Amino acid sequence: MAGSRSPFKNPLLKGFDERLPVLRAVHYSMTSHAYPKNLNYWWNFGSIAGIMLVVMILTGLFLAMHYKPSVQEDTYGINQAFRSVEHIMRDVQGGMFLRYMHSVGASFFFIAVIFHMFRGMYYGSYKAPREVLWVLGCVILILMMGIAFLGYSLVWGVMSFAAAEVITQVFTAIPILGDDILLLLRGGEDVDDALLNRFFALHFLLPFVLAGVVILHILTLQTVGSNNPLGIDLKSKKDTVSFHPYYTFKDIFGLSLFFTIYLAVVAWAPERLAEAINNQPTDYNLPSHIVPEWYLLPFYAILKVFTWDLNIFGLVITGKQLGALAMAGSLGILFLLPWLDTSPVRSGRFRPVFKVFFWGFVLCCLILALVGAQTSGEAFFIPTPFGRVPLGFEGGNGFVWGSTQQWGVLFTGYYFAYFIVILPVLGLFEKPKQLPASISEPVLA
Amino acid sequence: MAETPTDVANPDRRNFIVLSTMAMAGIGAASAGVALVRTMTPTRDVAGGGVIEVSLDGIAEGSGIVATVGRKKYSVRRRTAAEIEAAVAGDSEKLRHQETDAERVQRPEWLVLRLQCPHLGCPPQGTAAGEKRGDFGGFFCPCHNSQFDTSGRIRKGPSPSNLPVPKYFFASDEMIVIGKEA
Amino acid sequence: MRFGTLLKTLSTAAVLSAGAAATPATAEPAGPLESQTWSFTGPLGYYDEMQLQHGLYVYQTRCQACHSLGLVRFASLSGLDVSEEAIKALASTYEIPYINDDGDRDTRPGVMNDSFPWALDNPKRAIATYGKAPPDLSTMARARIGGADYVYNLLVGYDDAHEQPEGAYYNKVMKVIKMPNPWPADMSDFEYPNGTRPSLEQQARDVTAFLNWTADPYLEERHQWGIIVVLYMLALTVLSFLAYRVVAAKVHAKLEVEGGPDPEH
DSSP, X not given: OTTSOOOOOSHHHHHHHHHSTHHHHHHHHHHTXXXXXXXXXXGGHHHHHHHHHHHHHXXXXXXXXXXXXXXXXXXXXXXXXXXXXXXXXXXXXXXXXXXXHHHHHHHHHHHHHHHHHHHHHHTTTTSTTOHHHHHHHHHHHHHHHHHHHHHHHHTOBHHHHHHHHHHHHHGGGSTTTHHHHHHHHHTSSSSSHHHHHHHHHHHHHHHHHHHHHHHHHHHHHHHHOOOOTTOOOOOSGGGEEOIIIIIHHHHHXXXXXXXXXXXXXXXXXXXXXXXXXXXXXXXXXXXXXXXOOGGGHHHHHHHHSOOXXXXXXXEEEOHHHHHHHHHHHHHHHHHHHHHHOOOSOOOGGGOXXXXXXXXXXXXXXXXXXXXXXXXXXXXXXXXXXXXXXXXXXEOGGGOEETBHHHHHHHHHHHHHHIIIIIHHHHHHHOOOOOOBSOSSOOSBO | OOOOHHHHHOHHHHHHHHHHHHHHHHHHHHHHHHHHHHTTSOOTTTSSOOOEEEEOTTOOXXXXXXXXXXXXXXXXXEOOHHHHHHHHHGGGSOOSSOOOXXXXXXXXXXXXXXXXXXXXXXXXBOSSTTSOOTTTEEEEETTTTEEEETTSOEEESXXXXXXXXXXXXXXXXXXXXXXXXX | XXXXXXXXXXXXXXXXXXXXXXXXXXXXXXXXXXXXXOTTOSTTXXXXXXXXXXXXXXXXXXXTTTOOEEEEEGGGGGGGTXXXXXXXXXXXXXXXXXXXXXXXXXEEEOOTTOEEOOSSSOHHHHHHHXXXXXXXXXXXXXSSTTTHHHHHHHHHOBOTTSOOOTTXXXXXXXXXXXXXXXXXXXXXXXXXXTSOOOOHHHHHHHHHHHHHHHHOTTHHHHHHXXXXXXXXXXXXXXXXXXXXXXXXXXXXXXXXXXXXSOTTO
């Protein structure tokens, strides 16, 4: 739209816009870009995620005005970082809301992004011509995971320290360079003041990098256009609407509903999604049961289920390296998704067999999250409001059938098989249902 | 999202709903903004305070002490008879910032000032005997050479006004409280 | 002025309860917790100020000989409905270590902005004596799964009949605990400043409520905020849904006539 005329009548706006055409870019993207008219409520999560990023950056900015990244301890054994977080909660006017908006907000940011991604996977939004859009989305996910981990460490509670200790240790799995990378991350042999300070610097910077990638993500979206629940291309003006006002108001509605839940959690269950023990300042002892925040659990599960070494013609890959490779691979393979799915049909609505495997994949991620939260060697169980449903039991001689680790290996297998085997093969053999001719003509062609 | 008969019949009602939605969302966003900025106001553990008790015991005539509250400095100076006389004599001069000595002190012997030059905020010298006191025997600001008389009034140099007198009161003959009124 | 005189009643019970405490390796209790009813749970949960004041009294009598509340400033006790004079008097009964003008280690009476101090001289001596420094209790009720229920169950969970290794005690919540039983065998003389004689369970409940307050002092404010904010959000949700339907009707009507933006654009 850059070559178009300024749409503004107000001389001040018009004059400014003629010298720097950003206003018209926004104007035209809201009013003359063609969006499919049939987007359903699953499409709300994109703008919800965008708004959550704004909420996180704003609350984070004001938190940073009070936070002190220092491990120095006072006579109570409380480090300054932890104390400054509590100072925010106790002494800053409205500080408790600020802090909980940020910590609960991280969870809700992930909730929005997870729904957004599963929607993209179900409706085939990653397929041509939207490969770059999808890849940028994967970059956003990885950045978010990194930023969330950095932020969690800043509290310098018992679990913050454990997370920083364990996750930086993962880098030693890299052959030859591993130990040097560890030294560079920590700024010393130990997880200490140097690490906390650089984590704070990075936690402040990376969200702006993330915002930059989000802008690219949106620019790509405007270039290739939005996918839709039918997964078919826009054919005529009968199929389209402009973003404003139709989707602006639909998004305001979705956003309001989402924020109702988010703010209710802030008010009544702000610690529900967090690890309780992180409310205690670290004494530099690792707790016996280390778990990351819930949104990292599936990847943590993939990291920890590999306990055996692999010997390929004398080249030994240790269990630790396997775990690190698998975790990196589980994220890396998301980037390849557009080229692994061979089906010409985008939307899962017309792919009866795909649907089954897709919901299997969603279940797989949930199971892996539970695996990540439970102790490897013990019998696996599903927690329900009515008690635990055991999926494993103690066999004789101390062997556990259906241990957390065994279930973890099984579903790690499914996770990778979904991308490497199921999607490539399914596209070749599945017989999709017949597609409609266009969005405005739901009758079959 | 079928079009209902009411929607078609009352086009004005539609606009009202759309506008109130936008107004309501705007109110929410504005309140959030206010709440965010409010977190920058002084925290509960620094709000208040700023009061100090100063013992006048042992302050020799012609000298004084500097009391510090937080980052603020106050001068408590015991004036000699000659200094008081000079200060009162200054009342009839043409001053940049016209104030009488009587308006600036509660007891003529004791001069209590906030040590912050009204020019750009440096702490003037001259409280203790032996410090540079400038041409008028009062206070001297080393940053830009403002010179104050024995009542702390600006007499020469860039300061636009006199050295400010803080709130204070005599708790007894031996003790003053700076930072609040009796 | 009840609080000014509180500390003077610090009895031998406090001395008896001095000892080590242990940080558990996990936040999880060893067994199921006996769930309690608290005034501060639920969407409109609030603190009972009288109970908090009693809890503070129990804390002073039974906990503070070993533990501290390093994040709780005396001034914040106004949240317990205690007058400013009473808080100042209470604060001045504590000795706060500082370095005096001569450069020597010294103590001075506490002021409003000080926190409940640590009674043990320094952490190293505590570790040398007990094997572990007793943890600060400011956030404890937030730092264990089960929250207030965990704290209460732990406090009433001692069973001295169980055999334990030297220096450790049996507790239903933490099977091996280094913190000794805080309750003396005979508490028949113990009474609250208002003259009532609380049972062990009542004391445990009151001090638990107090520790929940120290961990989450703005709970009531948050609950009230929640009611207002959620009502506002629900109203906005309903309103924006109606607005969306209004806009959708208009857009669809326009779509019938002239269509939307050109997809080829």
